Amino acid sequence: MPLLDIRDLTVTVKSDGTETTLVDGISYAIEPGETLALVGESGSGKSLSSLAVMGLLSSALSVTKGQILFQGRDLLGLSAEEIRKIRGRDISMVFQEPMTSLNPVRSIGSQIMESIEENLGLSRREARDRAIRLLTEVGVADADRRLKQYPHHFSGGMRQRVMIAIALAAEPKLIIADEPTTALDVTIQAQILDLMARVCRDHGTALVLITHNLGIVARYADRVNVMYGGRIVESGDARAIYAAPRHPYTEGLLQSVPRLDQDRSVPLRPIRGNPADPFTRISGCRFHPRCPYVAATCRSTVPAYENGVACHFPLDASRKEAV
Amino acid sequence: MEALMRIEGVSVHFPVRKGLLQRQVAAVRAVENVTLELRKGEALGLVGESGCGKTTLARTVLRLVEPTEGAIWFDGQNITDLKGKGLAPYRRRVAAIFQDPFSSLNPRMTSGQILTEVLKVHKYPGDVTARVQELLSLCGLAPRFADLFPHEMSGGQRQRVGIARALALDPEIIVCDEAVSALDVSIQAQIINLLEELRTKFGLTYLFIGHDLSVVRHLCDRVAVMYLGRVMETADSEEIFANPRHPYTRALIDAIPTPDPEGERGREHVALGGEIPSPLNPPSGCVFHTRCPLAMERCRQEVPVLERLTRDHAAACFALDAEA
Known part of the structure; x- marks a missing residue:
């Protein structure tokens, strides 16, 4: 049994009578002792989905669908008092800004x-x-x-x-760390992440590491969920995903970062446009306005999340060469 | 290559005052005896962690902060002596882009008004409206953006307006202070590419301040690594990352994980211990000695100077002698 099993989790916000979906039916599981990274840009829903696990969503937000099974028990069915007992004892959280x-x-x-x-x-x-x-x-x-x-x-x-x-x-059996080192200097960042990796290994604690930094994912995570526009667009073993991304967004992210292990003259290939705004309706695949491989289906139909990727036309080596 | 700007022995100390008489009780030594050359057409990167003085140095170059000691030479003129109206020509020739475009753009003005204001203040001789459109288009913004307020734009678009404003008066140098640090990864890449494109197009010189070494290496020809107010090492970008000589530079590069899980698994990295000391009370001798794995007795007592190792590579470290 997985330690944490999230099924079809949907988080919405209500303002001025309209309901907007911020996390759109995501599912993932984490095994005891494992390190899973959630990676994505602003508005991808990576932090919200974890706050939902902790029962810490602000009052304007609510979970409208799905299950959060922790050791087989659905946290969404628990009373405030019961969830408070789990929070801190079984699951704890480390936030970005330790001062606040x-x-x-x-x-x-x-x-x-x-x-x-x-x-x-x-x-x-x-x-x-x-x-x-x-x-x-x-x-x-x-x-x-x-x-x-x-x-x-x-x-x-x-x-x-x-x-x-x-x-x-x-x-605790699970620690959720939300951008734990984003506010810190690089040499301190390395100290803190090394420390987290060590204590989780020594205590057999599972770790959900939320970050926007692809280098941190590569160094510290076993598995990764790539999030975009409130959905998981790709997930799997970190090594496999970095070596051969299957979702065009993952590919775009990897081509956007300058790397110390690459020649300086390799040009960056940014993703065009801006991250999806949750308050703007986008038909079909939420990434389609930015996708270099976009086709008619992508504009009309939401791609299902199957075999670790949510894309009508997942990338493979042959198709990449054709572009 | 000829030096366009020369920072000569610049120190910046901020007094700490206390009591009824506001007597100075201490000083924050933000920048300590820095000498650097900015060559025409190059991009020079200043990297380092918080409190290393990179931003203070940039602000000194922009004449937003007065140096306690030293001089800054630009085009044969000591610009630290300029005052009032005398500064205007300098401000035209040296522009700036800041980290957070949201706080550096007036929220009550449209981007068109923001750009128009700069042009008018400096009495732009040509057609102002045409120039505004030209600047927006240079920065990849459609003409309709002239009518938008900062809050109506995304972070990337705001930074494009910030860049357009810096370009308005055809500057020679642009000081970029953490210009891409606040942006999402995919947008950051767009802005980096834009900065590179503009530099080639207009033969601009950049002084690029950043904490992300991968970005600095990508964008800059030369890099100066700073720690607690001092320059520890300078070299060509390729050289400093391939062959770092100062133990601090090495630690800094080591600390950065690369987006390559396969490579990271085989990579040994030793996290630098300790904390960055306070610039209020910097360590004696070499300021890095409290965290340096190679620290010797001498490092506690004497301050190492930047020593030239090859034509374009210099480092300030006593351990280099021992290594040689």
């Missing part, structure tokens, strides 16, 4: 210990010992003293380490 996700007027120690006491039912003293061990594990030196400090005493990278310690506090 930590409480600025409470010490780091009380914030980590809260999670430990709440979820593991340990005494104050035991919780404190565990907090020190966790902080040390995530590379915060002098943890004993730093427990008493406040978030503003910590640098961006250190705050993200604290967030990881909090996420780990109750030994």
